[in-house]
Amino acid sequence: MKGMSRGLLALLFALALSACASSNRAAHNEKMGRVLPPPDTTTASGAYEGATDYRVGAQDLLEISVFGVEELKHQARVNSNGLINVPLVGSVMAGGRTIPELEQELGSRYAEGYLQNPQVSIFVKEYTSQRVTLEGAVKKPGIYPLTGRTSLLQAIAMAEGLDEFADLEGVVLFREVNGERMAAAFDVAAVRRGDMPDPQIYGDDVIVIERSGSKSAFREFLRVVPALGLFFAL
Incomplete structure (x- = not known):
């Protein structure tokens, strides 16, 4: 997968397996969280704080x-x-x-x-401060400006949607929170049905869509994480 090192994939997989094997699931959930938190928010960042209008950021x-x-x-x-x-x-x-x-x-x-x-x-x-990167199985991978409050499904639509090889259960959102890199997996089909939240996207988020049939370590990470509904620090 473009932009992902083997070391990072191995770490993702190890984290997922560790979560499954944990004997104290409640404590683990409390530590890791069930909702990927928003990134650091500063006055100049242009981050959204619940508003629907675009907020000006540095370099705009x-x-x-x-x-x-x-x-x-x-x-x-x-x-x-x-x-x-x-x-x-x-x-x-x-x-x-x-x-x-x-x-x-x-x-x-x-x-x-x-x-x-x-x-x-x-x-x-x-729009320079607020951009999202979409990689993998979308029709037009690239970096796109965020001009207002944007959800995961809306971000995918900006890349003209998923391609024919996309795995609907293989969507991972990467984000930096308080200086720490984090990731959360999503099932797009479940999001579309309303069975899973459609998360808000922030500037500098990276969305990676896996391809169906992949046998990578990243695929093993995706196989475990959606069932847990957790995010992980990388």
């Missing part, structure tokens, strides 16, 4: 304009601290805010001494 490119004032139309790249530089206003915190929130903030700043009833419009020209 914004196009900002003020109705009737052509001189104020410009582009601003969000820096690593979540800040943008705006003419007449100076540095403004953009990271972590939705577009309407940022438009309101800039409108208020301009209205403080520069313009009367300014109408600020912001367009995200480049």
Whole structure:
């Protein structure tokens, strides 16, 4: 499988077997968890915190304009601290805010001494901070921007769906949480039926879809994990 080392596959398999053999399943479940947690969330990360709107993140490119004032139309790249530089206003915190929130903030700043009833419009020209990678048995593997709250099924749809060789029970979501790499397996058929949650996808997530008939160690990991419904630290 592209992007996966043999060592990582062996570790995945070992973790799965360890989970099966555990004599204290309740304690293990409490330790490992039953829902893959969201990644680290910081002001500049652009992470979603339950909102449906896209939240601006570091390195996003914004196009900002003020109705009737052509001189104020410009582009601003969000820096690593979540800040943008705006003419007449100076540095403004953009990271972590939705577009309407940022438009309101800039409108208020301009209205403080520069313009009367300014109408600020912001367009995200480049979604850089929030991207998801899809690998394996999808029709168009690649890296895709997240422009709003996105679920696993929606992310797969961005790659034009699963290909004819996809294993519906062979979907693994990789995520970094508090500096630790984690993985959770999903059965897409069960998700579609509503028997399994359709998890939310975050920036930098990696989704790998295994192919039917695979005999790899990764396949053995998938054979065990969906029945457990657990996520694992790698």
